[in-house]
Amino acid sequence: KIIENLKLRNFLFKRENYLHRYPFCYRTNCPIIYRPISSWFVNVEKIKTKLLEVNEKINWMPAHLKKGRFGKWLENAKDWAISRNRFWGNPIPIWICSKTGKKICVGSKKELETLSGQKIEDLHKDQIDKITWPSKDGGTFIRTSEVLDCWFESGAMPYASNHYPFTNESNFKNIFPADFIAEGLDQTRGWFYTLTILGTSLFENTAFKNVIVNGLVLSSDGRKMSKSFKNYTDPMEVINTFGADALRLYLIMSPVVKAEDLKYSDNGVRDVLKNIIIPIWNAYSFFTTYAIIDKFKPPKNLNLVKNNILDKWIISELESLKKTLNIEIDKYNLTKSIESLLEFIDKL
Numbered sequence: 461k462i463i464e465n466l467k468l469r470n471f472l473f474k475r476e477n478y479l480h481r482y483p484f485c486y487r488t489n490c491p492i493i494y495r496p497i498s499s500w501f502v503n504v505e506k507i508k509t510k511l512l513e514v515n516e517k518i519n520w521m522p523a524h525l526k527k528g529r530f531g532k533w534l535e536n537a538k539d540w541a542i543s544r545n546r547f548w549g550n551p552i553p554i555w556i557c558s559k560t561g562k563k564i565c566v567g568s569k570k571e572l573e574t575l576s577g578q579k580i581e582d583l584h585k586d587q588i589d590k591i592t593w594p595s596k597d598g599g600t601f602i603r604t605s606e607v608l609d610c611w612f613e614s615g616a617m618p619y620a621s622n623h624y625p626f627t628n629e630s631n632f633k634n635i636f637p638a639d640f641i642a643e644g645l646d647q648t649r650g651w652f653y654t655l656t657i658l659g660t661s662l663f664e665n666t667a668f669k670n671v672i673v674n675g676l677v678l679s680s681d682g683r684k685m686s687k688s689f690k691n692y693t694d695p696m697e698v699i700n701t702f703g704a705d706a707l708r709l710y711l712i713m714s715p716v717v718k719a720e721d722l723k724y725s726d727n728g729v730r731d732v733l734k735n736i737i738i739p740i741w742n743a744y745s746f747f748t749t750y751a752i753i754d755k756f757k758p759p760k761n762l763n764l765v766k767n768n769i770l771d772k773w774i775i776s777e778l779e780s781l782k783k784t785l786n787i788e789i790d791k792y793n794l795t796k797s798i799e800s801l802l803e804f805i806d807k808l
Contacts, residue, residue, distance in 0.1 A: 675719050
């Protein structure tokens with residue numbers, strides 16, 4: 461219609477088709493139409509300074525994420541839309557007066573029963589939406605129709621999983637903040653973020669003290685592993701072929717523990733088995749074979765102080781390894797830990 465109008469008025473300069481990107485649902489491949497709707501928000505910008513202060517308390521591994529990807533995300537954080545227009549989900553516990561627009565955020569099942577004068581048995585949306593009560597202004601308090609974003613629920617995990625603050629208060633204080641969590645790099649804008657927002661909002665504290673961030677494990681062609689693409693080997697087949705230890709070692713010594721992407725390869729697991737696992741096993745097998753033949757039994761009180769120079773060297777290397785592992789694992793530095801272990805194995 462616009463083009464026709466311009467043409468009739470001799471204002472049309474040029475008409476052509478333009479190819480542009482259009483959003484499609486990643487599951488159904490159907491086109492998606494964006495439209496503006498009203499939403500409920502958490503005022504993140506109000507607490508942005510506090511979020512940055514809380515982030516300083518967290519031990520990030522890799523360390524560059526604190527000031528880098530996560531820190532920059534916090535610096536530029538916008539208000540968080542927490543409502544979704546779906547049927548399934550936790551109903552947002554806000555009732556609005558139909559006459560005045562007054563809002564009441566209900567904090568518990570007991571409070572809702574007190575306000576409504578009704579016995580509450582089911583908190584699902586289809587039941588909770590029936591709960592209304594008259595306001596003093598002549599209107600009716602009706603629940604807002606939206607449900608919570610599932611990421612809000614993930615951020616509330618430390619509290620919801622302990623039924624806090626209704627019960628388990630003492631236990632909650634003993635386990636919050638969590639000592640350690642681990643997830644993928646994408647969670648710097650997901651779970652790590654929502655945990656930090658709610659922890660800061662409620663307690664002005666982080667929800668976790670230490671975090672290990674892994675990268676994404678991709679297929680050998682660099683694409684996301686997908687059932688529809690069938691571009692990966694069944695993990696159980698890998699384990700049955702090369703062993704679980706070879707797979708574990710392949711992953712833990714790869715870039716993925718540095719929050720970098722890994723193009724997975726069966727050949728990589730095979731190389732770990734061939735170059736590391738099998739030599740260790742062969743050495744152990746050699747020892748046990750002759751230990752059985754010679755009926756060797758280690759003494760109960762093994763004295764590690766030896767006069768042989770090689771024994772002293774091995775013991776020294778072992779003690780150095782133990783010290784390094786204790787230091788690095790306490791810092792959640794898996795990369796340095798595994799490098800030290802492999803270096804020790806190579807020396808042996």
